[in-house]
Amino acid sequence: MGYLVEDVKVQYKSALDVSLDEIVIDSKEGDIGSIPRWLAQTLTESGVVTIHDKDDAAYVSRTLNLERIARAHDLSGINADFYIRVNDYLSSLDEKDRERIIVSLNSFVVSRIEKIVKLAAASKLTPTIREKLSVEERELYEFIHESTAVFKKKVLKKFD
Numbered sequence: 001m002g003y004l005v006e007d008v009k010v011q012y013k014s015a016l017d018v019s020l021d022e023i024v025i026d027s028k029e030g031d032i033g034s035i036p037r038w039l040a041q042t043l044t045e046s047g048v049v050t051i052h053d054k055d056d057a058a059y060v061s062r063t064l065n066l067e068r069i070a071r072a073h074d075l076s077g078i079n080a081d082f083y084i085r086v087n088d089y090l091s092s093l094d095e096k097d098r099e100r101i102i103v104s105l106n107s108f109v110v111s112r113i114e115k116i117v118k119l120a121a122a123s124k125l126t127p128t129i130r131e132k133l134s135v136e137e138r139e140l141y142e143f144i145h146e147s148t149a150v151f152k153k154k155v156l157k158k159f160d
Contacts, residue, residue, distance in 0.1 A: 120144035
């Protein structure tokens with residue numbers, strides 16, 4: 001949720017005068033300002049603003065590269081909201097750029113799944129590993145850990 005309340009830079013396509021709780025906007029066409037991302041997304045869908053967030057491209061690229069250069073058994077750390085940010089970023093791209101990024105993301109996801117499976121089968125989720133995972137990956141880790149524990153009990157039931 002932190003991602004959606006972060007301010008993002010926008011350019012107004014038309015004049016806007018609105019007040020929502022603590023958010024007050026008084027802009028003219030062409031003005032540039034910062035507003036919370038959730039509001040910027042709503043106003044973009046309405047055709048009132050254009051989001052100018054170049055940080056997303058650098059953020060995704062940096063995260064993909066860190067995972068790519070990480071050792072085969074080490075997880076690089078990603079933000080808890082990484083996949084939310086990625087999907088938001090992908091939705092802002094044209095089809096050609098989106099497809100190019102998705103190819104890289106597929107390799108990224110496969111690499112992370114392989115590492116998570118190995119770690120989750122061997123041990124419970126530790127605070128050190130937890131801080132390196134997104135929210136979705138934490139759920140996957142817990143699911144795999146529980147499933148492998150059940151499997152081990154089932155196949156090694158005589159030796160418990």
